[in-house]
Amino acid sequence: MDLVSSRKFVFSDERYTEEVNIPEIAKAEYGMYTWPCAPVLAQYVWHNRSLIRNMSILELSAGTALPGVVAAKCGASVHFSDCREFPQCLENIRRSCESNGIQRPIIHGLTWGNIDHLSDLPHFDLIMSSDCFYDPHCFEDLIVTIACLLEMNNDCKFICSHQERDSSWNIEFLLHKWKLKATRIPLISFHGDSSAIAGSELPGNHTIHMFEIVLST
Numbered sequence: 001m002d003l004v005s006s007r008k009f010v011f012s013d014e015r016y017t018e019e020v021n022i023p024e025i026a027k028a029e030y031g032m033y034t035w036p037c038a039p040v041l042a043q044y045v046w047h048n049r050s051l052i053r054n055m056s057i058l059e060l061s062a063g064t065a066l067p068g069v070v071a072a073k074c075g076a077s078v079h080f081s082d083c084r085e086f087p088q089c090l091e092n093i094r095r096s097c098e099s100n101g102i103q104r105p106i107i108h109g110l111t112w113g114n115i116d117h118l119s120d121l122p123h124f125d126l127i128m129s130s131d132c133f134y135d136p137h138c139f140e141d142l143i144v145t146i147a148c149l150l151e152m153n154n155d156c157k158f159i160c161s162h163q164e165r166d167s168s169w170n171i172e173f174l175l176h177k178w179k180l181k182a183t184r185i186p187l188i189s190f191h192g193d194s195s196a197i198a199g200s201e202l203p204g205n206h207t208i209h210m211f212e213i214v215l216s217t
């Protein structure tokens, strides 16, 4: 077992506090530790917890699943997912959930671009993901998946946090091709503009953006 640490996040305001402990694995694979985008999306969830309570939410490519765990602790019904071909990531989601008292989490193996399995899913009010646009070779598969999920779920939106790694990367033409539109959500609007969210050292000095993506028609 390569388990090395557990990272603590404490979300709080004047009235409520929610503590989340995320186990992390010492492996180079992407879904094994918490990326700087995750606390930003989790902060968005925390800030909007009265809206998301009772919502049915899908977290795509959850990795260590911090945003989904926060949503579940705030009363949402959360389905988690990661790549079908990465069983260790799926197991990692289970570990994060169980470490935070979420028993029998619902976890789906969903691979970007493989839309056959999407019809097995229930209806979602919100789909979210942190740091899934990190490999331009996968952008179209991911956008196709998002477009299909939005088509299948009336009035649903996709919220994602994104780490800027290369300013030449552009998804505008793919959004247009798959009839989607993106709107930036200012980090300051949900107190996601701190370099140390929820008492952690994340996102640090990385440049993070938040977007809402919906069908353009």
Ligand SMILES: C[S@@+](CC[C@H](N)C(=O)[O-])C[C@H]1O[C@@H](n2cnc3c(N)ncnc32)[C@H](O)[C@@H]1O
Binding pocket: 030, 031, 032, 033, 034, 035, 036, 037, 038, 061, 062, 063, 064, 065, 082, 083, 084, 086, 089, 110, 111, 112, 129, 130, 131, 132, 134, 138
């Ligand atoms: C940069 S990590 C982000 C993980 C987590 N959301 C976070 O922010 O900490 C990218 C995630 O995408 C997942 N992933 C990579 N390729 C994938 C694919 N083809 N289909 C679905 N998920 C994939 C990885 O397993 C990993 O969980």
